[in-house]
Amino acid sequence: MARENLKSPFNPHQQSVGLDHKIVVTLEKFAEVFRVLLWEQAKENRLSPIQLQILLFLNFHSADQRKVAYLAKEFNMTKATISDAVKSLINKEMIVKKVDKADTRSFFLNLTSAGKKATERTALFSGALQASIAELDGKEKENLFRSLFKVIQSLNQKGIVSLQRMCFSCRFYEGDRENKHFCQFLNLPLKGAELRVDCPEHEPS
Ligand code: SF4
Structure with missing residues (x-):
């Protein structure tokens, strides 16, 4: 099949005949915007992007949602990946584990004061996107x-x-x-x- 006939949204020839394709490519640009903004802010604060996302999530959500299993579902990642990020944040003294009294095998994650300060510095990482939407x-x-x-x-x-x-x-x-x-x-x-x-x-x- 000729390259230009391949039905993919990433084929510029197909984009010219289908709005759906152009929308998919535009959304891909938004994914890049998030990736870039998140990386910039994470790097400045010596965090990985997922560590930064976890800190922000913990800051704004209730105790029953501040658990590894919930975070794994939230970010569509494995529990092992989230656990690694959590361990790293504990080593950086940004979060602590707190046993759930209702189920002592389970624990909540709480921000420390260093974690709270980090979220204050990074909470507006998507500001450039927000400013464009405000237009x-x-x-x-x-x-x-x-x-x-x-x-x-x-x-x-x-x-x-x-x-x-x-x-x-x-x-x-x-x-x-x-x-x-x-x-x-x-x-x-x-x-x-x-x-x-x-x-x-x-x-x-
Ligand atoms: S329906 Fe549920 S999710 Fe929607 S606003 Fe009401 S409480 Fe919130």
Whole structure:
């Protein structure tokens, strides 16, 4: 088969005939943006990218989510990889283990004051991306969010990405997943742009 006929989004000839292909390539650029911004910030703070992501996650999430198994699911990595990153952060005195009193074989991960300082320095690593998004008007942002939400939901259903705290997997969600959404916890209808991907009140359905 001629090279230009190969049906791949990474084939520039195919991109000119299909919007889907162009969207895939654009999303790949976003993955690069994240990778670059994360690397820069991690390097400056003598951390690996996953160590930095773990610190930020621990800073913003509840105790029952601050466990190795939960982190492995969150970052789509093996428990062994997460355990290595955790060991390294413990050696750097940025996190400590705390036994879970409800299950003494299990433990939570807590930030130390050095870990908290590191998260304060790095929490805005995606600032350049946020600034570009801020340039969109309200309608553009809403449409972008709704489209991305639909794509990520579809990937989640195919088992490719884990979304542990989003509305559609929450026991408080009621609706048709298209136009009608209601949160029983808030006792409020939700507009499309109000759906959550990382909700602190989420409980698995
Ligand atoms: S509690 Fe949060 S995740 Fe659950 S339906 Fe309400 S807003 Fe969505």
